[in-house]
Amino acid sequence: MLRRDWRAGELNVLIIALVIAISGITTVEFFIDRVKTALVQESNQLLGADLLIISSESIPDSFTSEAKRLGLATASIIKFPSMISNGEHNLLVEIRAVTQGYPLRGNVQLMQEAKNSNDSSSVSGPATWRRSTDIPESGAIWVDEKVLRQLELNKTDRIDVGATQLQVTEFIAREPDHSVGFINLGPRIMMNAADLDKTELIQLGSRVSYNLQVAGDEENVQHFRNWAQTRLSKAQRIEGIRDARPEIKAALERAEKFLNLAALASVVMAAAAIALAVRQFTQRHLDGCAVMRSLGASQNQLLYLYVFYFLLLGLLASSVGCVIGFATQEILSNWLTGLTDTALPWPSLWPLAQGLAIGLILLLGFALPPVLNLRSVSTMRVLRRDIGLSNKHGVIGYLFGLFVLALLFIWKAQDLSMGLYVVGGFIAAILLFAGFGWLLIKILANFRHHVGNAWRYGLASIHRRAVSSVLQIVALGLGLMALLVMTLIQDDLIEDWQTSLPPDAPNYFLVNIQSDQIDPLKNFFQQRDIDSPVLFPMVKGRLVKINGKEILPEHFAHDLHAERHIRREFNLSWLSELPSDNQVVQGTWWTVNGESKTSMKAEISIEQSIAKIIGIKLGDELTYDIAGSHFSAPVTSVRKVNWDSFRVNFFVVTPPGLLENYPLSYITSFHVPENRMDMIHALVRAFPNILVIDMATVINQVQGMIEKVSQAIQFVFIFTVLAGFSVLYAAIVATQDERIYEAAIFRTLGAHRQQMQRAWAVEFAILGGLAGILAAAGASMLGYVIAEQILHFEYRFDPWIWLIATPLGAITVLIGGLLGTRAALSTPPILTLRNLA
């Protein structure tokens, strides 16, 4: 029977809807499965590993043993500040002693050909970089550009590192874990950890940071993380990329959620298409069932027949969907070549299983219950064809289908609230669409006596077929709503990403600019036609008292974070206005005198995370030691700072007029296009004391990733659109039989083809228009909820959606409808009447 129905094209809609939904969902599943792992690995290059254990004490061997037991790779980095010397010059550097394997993710980039110090254009472009495949050999040392310049080094020079001498063998251009955070600012050297003892630099009380890099299989890394979490001492902490770079974490999570939502939207649409298509299916199988029943088939026999029928159909259609899904994700992966530097790992078979399961759930949930009504077809139908079918299982059937869909959503979303939001949204939409659709149909029907023929028939037709019209409006409305929501969110999501990290986001920071360098620096920018960046004044101060009570780093020995912050000098600055990427979460921001823009009242605004780390509360009086003199002021506000903006921000600020007389320097950030890198080299030459911090690698990587993920989202969106068409197709086909019959009677009674066409055009346009209006309303609300509650970005209401959705619905359904009903019009009436007789 399945084969016969398939040949007769009776299953087209069911098959098309299923295949689109399943191929959509498997494409997304396969794609996410492969790319997520690769993206995470790639973003981990910024960390140099998948996971980092950072400790102020030596890390116990048990950590390394456990990582090895789980099959994970490990490498150690021991970091500490020390003076090095080439005999003539001394330099305070950060020494990084690394073990074999470092870095576990990404590569150290070395300068292909280092120039000697007399040629200060020693920073080469990326074209002359090469990847290192190893770490410095024992006895060797690699230095970065700052060391190279300041110590005027050449390759093979030997430098004193503590009690030993090491030979310079390479110049480092960039390390993968170079730019995470703002801690590693100074000149750096890299040496082999095996030489560490010989340096005799690590003594009791030395400020050493021990880092253990861990990388490997995602699941095992997670196991290791869980294991380590419970064994960390106060001096230790864990960092994954998601801890270190919140914007990457957010981008990845949102992309994943969006892709899942897009795939789920095609599942909802498939459900709507199947629910529509199954009406035609039951109508066409009525006679067969009546005959079988009259020949003695029991209800149970029909039940088994149809359960088997749908299982087989579901498996076949879902398998085709899975194959298409697999092929499409291959195309997608190739199309987005370069999305990840690392080769995409082979996908697991899990998406296949999911695809098959979802296909069966959809079909059994939405198609089977109404079809089960066929069991109870009256045998009288063999005598009287007008005896239809009771619809007692219809409502229960759809409820069952919705319940199954809800479970599917919650399972797929892997997030109860997201699943409930979406399911609740769709159920509310179905009820509202049905209610409003019914109301609008009733209201419009009243106009039929006041309009021309075509409109009268179109309106009458919608009104006369009220139930199926409402069903069509609901299904089309849902389809259109899903499309609109996804379009809105997709646009907003990508825009949100791009604005949070625009192409011109600052990629260089300049620190330690002296007052007398302000004008030369401005001239420097001016000469190169680059807008001079805003310079922020900065005073260095050490926190010495809280509420008059002296504090020492030792008081915070139990907390590595706090201890480090107390030991460090803070950068204090002053501001009159609250910057746009700052938000006061406690207390109030000061007001400054209009003209002088200064305030006589001493007060402090502190960043919330640092306040929490050190334990500072609103109202506490803080005392800073600034170049030997004390500055005290109460905390009058606590700020939340968006560090992801890559703009200059300060932990501690005061109103203007308080710190100006202390020794100060300036800091700034600005954007340098890729092709103007030479200007950085010139800047370093012209202002040797200014510290240049390069954030370009991080920013490029994040931007590149966001761009590729955006493309992936747009690609997956194609499935949402296709699924939308399957709803349209189903909606048209659902009433095809009625229309063919209607056309035959109309034609027999003397109707022109155009009369029918116009009436149907009116009907389709009204159905589409109503679906469009309702979809716009639904999409606005659902979009808001999804954006605010699930994807966590600010939703912008788009009034255009209302103007676009109605004509879009009307025109699409009109065109689709007229194309779809051409056959009904061109069938000679006698054929139809004879078939039905």
Add this chain to the structure above:
Amino acid sequence: MVNNEDQKFILLVQGLTKQVSTGDSQLTILQDIHLQINSAETVAIIGASGSGKSTLLALLAGLDLPTSGKVYLDQVDIFLLNEDERAALRSKVLGFVFQSFQLLPALTALENVMLPLELADADHAEQKSQQLLARVGLAQRLHHYPKQLSGGEQQRVAIARAFVTAPKLLLADEPTGNLDAETGEQIIDLMFELNREQGTTLVLVTHDETLSQRCSRQIRLSHGKLV
């Protein structure tokens, strides 16, 4: 065109042949039919199942196309017209009653009857339809849907729909085929009454000899030929 002498006829059939292909061979359903039906005549086309009665009726109404031959309906060679023109001619000249009623299930009895008037853009469609439904005894059933009506009632609606445009020619295809004997009798009575009242020409396809005897003329078909 047709000679002026022949203008009293409403239907003229000349050399009508209908063949359909069944794989390799051609099956002849109707062969070289010639007949003339005059205004106000009542004619029964009788024959066994498969004799070609219904095909002939469909060709007379222009619902199907012949392999060869001509049909003049109200002086017009209908196979020179396109589908739309034939439909327009039908709406002016023809009424139809089918064996299986062919009512639109989504329309009420009244709306079904109004349909041909609305298609022809006629005035007072509702009023005329109500009157005719009252005439066929369904004044209380105006707003019922076909599935809420018995077979006999459905056929009454179909008869009202056929007569509402006051057609010159009424074609009825086994109008009692789906009804029990008693109901069938009532339906036929009603149809003949309306036929008389409106002076309509009636062409009735049936295999029922008794029914055919109520018509003024019988045309017998056997294996696609007039006998």
